[in-house]
Amino acid sequence: MVAKLADRMLLSGDEAVALAAFNAGVLLGTGYPGTPSTEILEAFAALGGKAQWAPNEKVALEVGIGVAFAGGRSLVTMKHVGVNVAADALFTAAYTGVTGGLVLVSADDPGMASSQNEQDNRHYARAAGLLMLEPADSQQAYDFAAAAFALSEQFRQPVLLRMTTRTCHSKSIVTQTALPGPAQAPSFERNIPARVMIPAYARPAHHALRDKLARAAAYAENCAQTIVEPRSKALGIIASGVAAMHAREVAPEASLLQLGFSYPLPMQAIRDFVASVERCVVIEEGDRILVTELRAEGLAVEGKPERFRFGELNADRVRRILEHDDSPEAKIPGGKPPALCEGCSHRPVFEALNRLDCIVSGDIGCYSLGVLPPFTAMDTLVCMGASIGVGLGMRHVLPPEQAKRVVSVIGDSTFVHSGLTGLAEMVYNPPPTGHVVLIVDNGTTAMTGQQEHPGTGRTLLHDATGRLLFEDIARAMGIADVITVDPMASDVVLDDVLRQALDSGRLVVIVARRPCILAAPKIRQYERAAAEKRIGIAVRVDG
Known part of the structure; x- marks a missing residue:
């Protein structure tokens, strides 16, 4: 089912995810409001989808898991620190798996525009053992969200859709396409060994999880979210999320590997890409996760200096990374400090x-x-x-x-x-x-x-x-x-x-x-x- 909207629209990443969820037949969207994720459920409700605020993120995810156990598609949204609250359910859901598609949006906040920390939730995919997709703009937010529901059902696993402040709130053109809905209507099927995580059932579930991740890694090698743009052999850039957009802007001549399917990693595709260029630089916002993993695989890749671990990346900062520019960055002019409203109780x-x-x-x-x-x-x-x-x-x-x-x-x-x-x-x-x-x-x-x-x-x-x-x-x-x-x-x-x-x-x-x-x-x-x-x-x- 496609929402009755124009084929091409200017949408934020949040709105694009909401539209994809609606068109993909999501039966329930639930979450807890938190910048920069809040607008997803509001937009989903405005389209006519069933959306509700939960008391907190853990309850939201548990409700989403219940929907997915019953064979329905569910969308769960929260900001990055909300995943900390939901983590207890999240880690076990990786073991139980799901029947219907379950997508959890983690909206990270590099630079802490409205947060108490700038944690990098790519760590959660690795720690819990979950598939993760990372869109770079609104079109990818639409396409990747749709793919996430299909992948969740294909691998019977929850999927993390990691976004950041820029992908959530920046607007770009989205071409709306019809999306495949769920393969079946909700119906309960008893499967006690898969869903009751006592130790006797959890031990084989862990083995099954690792098998799913191995199959997902093989899938990632040639999937639509692993995007290779071959250009100059002198410079190659590996990036995920909005960092790929900055790389395209700063170095349009460089070859680019965008890891839209960012966990598990398509290691053979990465090896082939690194081998195809003379110099390979990993551009990533937040922690130095990708460069650490690739170096552990013996790949000769460059990373960013420590100072670029803090705050958001932008075109100038990416240029500095590529050019080894260690000069001081211009200080951002201070704005008006936030304050309680006049008349606030x-x-x-x-x-x-x-x-x-x-x-x-x-x-x-x-x-x-x-x-x-x-x-x-x-x-x-x-x-x-x-x-x-x-x-x-x-x-x-x-x-x-x-x-x-x-x-x-x-x-x-x-x-x-x-x-x-x-x-x-x-x-x-x-x-x-x-x-x-x-x-x-x-x-x-x-x-x-x-x-x-x-x-x-x-x-x-x-x-x-x-x-x-x-x-x-x-x-x-x-x-x-x-x-x-x-x-x-x-x-x-x-x-x-x-x-x-x-x-x-x-x-x-x-x-x-x-x-x-x-x-x-x-x-x-x-x-x-x-x-x-x-x-x-x-x-x-x-x-």
């Missing part, structure tokens, strides 16, 4: 934390900006949900006069994502001085573009659904002191609530609830629509 929270000289264990979200002036009111930030565990750790060992000042600050979407287990830890192993968790609830996943989450009571398409109430959850988990406050009501109210909680020596959860100032008009619109729908249903029932 997080502002009075950090002002109060600052006034009370709190030790703040922070978390991931737009409220992370509380670390910057004029607030400077965040002392730690590790990963999603870490605020509670880190805060508890400090409470356990700091001198009492310092321990009593520790507050864990976490957002509403982040709390659902991975704060629940931290709350369980707080109840199970309470510090002697108690602890205070402050949930800053602005009614949306603000930093990634105002997406919904289970605490809003609305689906990805903003329709009404079940809603998690944080106060009820906290009380159900055994916390007696649960307080709800409007952080914009007055500075005095928030200061008093925080001071009393810190002085109590008890376990306290404070929910500071006020809609995001940017999302509030939309939230009111969604709520009106839901109310009108309820009234319409009531009228039909009464009639």
Whole structure:
């Protein structure tokens, strides 16, 4: 089935993946919003595909695995650090394999435009034993995503589609083509040895996995994603992902081997290519993975200097690598630092934390900006949900006069994502001085573009659904002191609530609830629509 769109379109890589998923008959797209992956599911839903936000990436992947076990095609999306959350399920899914096509998009963020690290998720393919494709532009994002579903079914394995910020967000022409759908409709077939990973079944599954990878390596030698462009014999470049585009721009005369099928590697094709040129340079963004593997195979290839391991590559940096140019790079002019919006409900929270000289264990979200002036009111930030565990750790060992000042600050979407287990830890192993968790609830996943989450009571398409109430959850988990406050009501109210909680020596959860100032008009619109729908249903029932 082809979406009713023009044959040729200007699309971002994210939009191209969404279009391929729709045309390839994906039955469910699921994920957790995170830049630069967020727009994939939003675009898929806009096309008419069934898409949903999961509480976190692990749950998203587990749902996707379930779809694939049932014979359906599923698309799971997340940013690079989200794969860390999903890794437990991912590694085992490599052993169980799948029936329907399962594609996991890992959207990496070299240069950390909106992330806490710039990890290179090509490592995951090697560590878990999964096929990996890497598109370089939007057309390849469409073509490779389609190929990924077919390869997943052919090898009965999940496939990683690794993209980076540039391939996700840059736009280029995409020619839409009809894509083959799944070979069969969803249907459950019992296969206990393949899907129940107790040791007795996991041992042979590991052998089967290595056999699949060997067959995939043989397939990669001549597949459409292994792209050889023979030109000059003086210089050859091996690249994957967006690095191939930079290489084409900087050295159009050079021979190029683009490893679109980047794991397992087509080693014979690589050997033939290296042998065909006088000088061979590996251009790769992120860690020096390819050059290390090729040198381990005894191939005479050059890599990049250590300094180009950091940040994104661009045409100038690739030119420097090829020319051995060690001169200092021009400094990028500093832009305006990010800041909380004027009127943001997080502002009075950090002002109060600052006034009370709190030790703040922070978390991931737009409220992370509380670390910057004029607030400077965040002392730690590790990963999603870490605020509670880190805060508890400090409470356990700091001198009492310092321990009593520790507050864990976490957002509403982040709390659902991975704060629940931290709350369980707080109840199970309470510090002697108690602890205070402050949930800053602005009614949306603000930093990634105002997406919904289970605490809003609305689906990805903003329709009404079940809603998690944080106060009820906290009380159900055994916390007696649960307080709800409007952080914009007055500075005095928030200061008093925080001071009393810190002085109590008890376990306290404070929910500071006020809609995001940017999302509030939309939230009111969604709520009106839901109310009108309820009234319409009531009228039909009464009639």
